[in-house]
Amino acid sequence: MVKSFQTRVLFILALTCLALPPLAGLAAAKPALKANPRNVIVLIADGCGSEHYTLARWFKGTPLTLDALLVGGVRTFIADSVIADSAPTGTAYATGYRTSDKLIGLGPKPGTIAGVSEPATEMQFKPLATVLEGAKLKGMATGIVATSRITHATPAAYISHVASRSQEDLIMEQAVYQDIDVIMGGGGQYLLPKAADGKRTDGEDLRSVLRSKGYVLAQTRDAMAAFKTGRLFGMFSGSHMEPEIDRLEFAPQQPSLEEMTRKAIDILSRKPGNNGFFLMVEGSQIDWANHANDPAHLISDMLQYDGAVKAALDFAKQDGKTLVLALSDHNTGGMSIGNYGTSKTYSQMKPDQLLDPIRKMKLSAPGLLRKVGNDKTPEKVKEAVKNYWAMTISDDEAAAILAIAKRDPEDPQNGFGEVLSPKYTAIGWSTHGHTGGDVPLFAYGPQSPKGLLDGPEIGRVTADALGLDLDRLNGRLFVEAQKAFPEGRVTMDKQDAENPILKISYGNRNAELPINKNILRLDGADRELEGVVVYIAETDRAYLPLQAVQAIKGVKTALPAVGK
Numbered sequence: 001m002v003k004s005f006q007t008r009v010l011f012i013l014a015l016t017c018l019a020l021p022p023l024a025g026l027a028a029a030k031p032a033l034k035a036n037p038r039n040v041i042v043l044i045a046d047g048c049g050s051e052h053y054t055l056a057r058w059f060k061g062t063p064l065t066l067d068a069l070l071v072g073g074v075r076t077f078i079a080d081s082v083i084a085d086s087a088p089t090g091t092a093y094a095t096g097y098r099t100s101d102k103l104i105g106l107g108p109k110p111g112t113i114a115g116v117s118e119p120a121t122e123m124q125f126k127p128l129a130t131v132l133e134g135a136k137l138k139g140m141a142t143g144i145v146a147t148s149r150i151t152h153a154t155p156a157a158y159i160s161h162v163a164s165r166s167q168e169d170l171i172m173e174q175a176v177y178q179d180i181d182v183i184m185g186g187g188g189q190y191l192l193p194k195a196a197d198g199k200r201t202d203g204e205d206l207r208s209v210l211r212s213k214g215y216v217l218a219q220t221r222d223a224m225a226a227f228k229t230g231r232l233f234g235m236f237s238g239s240h241m242e243p244e245i246d247r248l249e250f251a252p253q254q255p256s257l258e259e260m261t262r263k264a265i266d267i268l269s270r271k272p273g274n275n276g277f278f279l280m281v282e283g284s285q286i287d288w289a290n291h292a293n294d295p296a297h298l299i300s301d302m303l304q305y306d307g308a309v310k311a312a313l314d315f316a317k318q319d320g321k322t323l324v325l326a327l328s329d330h331n332t333g334g335m336s337i338g339n340y341g342t343s344k345t346y347s348q349m350k351p352d353q354l355l356d357p358i359r360k361m362k363l364s365a366p367g368l369l370r371k372v373g374n375d376k377t378p379e380k381v382k383e384a385v386k387n388y389w390a391m392t393i394s395d396d397e398a399a400a401i402l403a404i405a406k407r408d409p410e411d412p413q414n415g416f417g418e419v420l421s422p423k424y425t426a427i428g429w430s431t432h433g434h435t436g437g438d439v440p441l442f443a444y445g446p447q448s449p450k451g452l453l454d455g456p457e458i459g460r461v462t463a464d465a466l467g468l469d470l471d472r473l474n475g476r477l478f479v480e481a482q483k484a485f486p487e488g489r490v491t492m493d494k495q496d497a498e499n500p501i502l503k504i505s506y507g508n509r510n511a512e513l514p515i516n517k518n519i520l521r522l523d524g525a526d527r528e529l530e531g532v533v534v535y536i537a538e539t540d541r542a543y544l545p546l547q548a549v550q551a552i553k554g555v556k557t558a559l560p561a562v563g564k
């Protein structure tokens, strides 16, 4: 078993090496590429396997921007599963550590799969510093762009530390107090309390916090375009943004992923001081198209993602000191070009046969469901499918689509792809969930990695490129409060359960540190910290920046440098 696995890895490595583009030649032609990078842009195609790029390329009819950048692959397994979800893989890419399912920016929990060692007690659920936090400490500009809520797992892994990816109100609070230069995506409802039609249960209005921090809040493509200087918080939807294929139909005021990426790069690269920048961009909905087994939604978001990669590459080529990494966090859907319907005819497949049915699909599966409306009858389903997917389907097929909507009440769109993709297209699917294969790795610029990398290595490659020492960074950002201060001096005030406060008494000093914020209230006076304060209920441990520990203790020595 072990032997065959190793053989397979070697085989894949060999294949990967054979498939490598002549990047070495490129580096020789441009000596500047060997220098240390000044900027790092990480682009993540959520839930995207290898075959997805092939399909997008056939549809586009010319090579993808990504094609010239292929350098290897990434293994995606997590601490407690062979098949990954975005929270732990995002954490691996952001922090350099492999962690467990659902965890965002925290060390793993006990109960690991064979081959992954059990975490030491102090590492369990311990906040792990992210490359974005490190870049910020080095004085670099930072940015996050996604088409999901920016509190969704992948962006969350770069900007927050919580024990469950579903704690999006906590993620948003940390995002607001991280002092990031540019954030763009969806999720505006997590900025507002329930009383103001938001989702927050802690009663806080984070929109006014953002204003007090000097952010410009943009809610439309035009407002984004008009933004000139300062910090930008672009919230283009209360929840997720629209699938690319639906954007012009349902929300033309939203920017595309490529537009957001170009704007973010423009803002970050022009930040006064010019210390370089770190930007993470996620094509969030590639994953959801795959979950729904929806080829047209998949391709439209893939091509938009490729456009975002082009935006990054255009900048990197001009700049000469930017490392671009593009990869995905896992595969979703198990998509294949070819399905049971092509079992006997696959060797006669012409491009038009593959592409024609998909070219006629004009909305995503959730978009179709919106067109069906509240009156969910087989007739309405047939009509919507005829109008927007150009398929004349039977009563039985319409009934099957509606039966799946009942079977999967949280994903009622699943039926369209599950029933129709195998019958009316040549695209096959194996699941509505994720799958566990390696994913392709693309890179450009100085310190580009190559070969088959382990997920956490992506975090370390990124940290190296940013010139960060992750150990020192972790020591500086997350000190366990109970270990830093004598017994009995540390308490968690949970009187207001939604707004807990870490309280520390030291000598005659009294410190209060509200959780999920970067504020130290020392003897009644507030000061801003260089990182957020985190409390983990699972272990009843609180963590604060070393800067706060030193302030409370009156220590004046300089903080350890986070650079290499």
Ligand SMILES: [Zn+2]
Residues within 6 Å of the ligand: 047, 086, 287, 288, 291, 332, 434
């Ligand atoms: Zn997913």
